[in-house]
Amino acid sequence: MRKSFSKAQLMLENTVNELEKLxxxxxxxxxxxxDRARVQIQSLQNQMILGISYDNE
Known part of the structure; x- marks a missing residue:
């Protein structure tokens, strides 16, 4: 599970880097x-790190 988490975080970080290049x-x-897309992605990264799920609300 940890490997999947790390891979997902890396993919999100790569996406942020690509947005910056664009x-x-x-x-x-x-x-x-x-910029709005970058903020959304970084918010998702933070939610993943903190273990927050807003789907249950």
Missing amino acids: KDVANDQQRERL
Whole structure:
């Protein structure tokens, strides 16, 4: 299970890095959308680390 968790975290981190690269060639509107996506991904990473699940609410 820990291996799956680490793999998922690595995939999310790689996605954040790709979003940052895309910002270099994006216009203002695209950068804003990329930033929102980055925040969502980082929020998911934090939820995973803290073991928080909002599906049960």
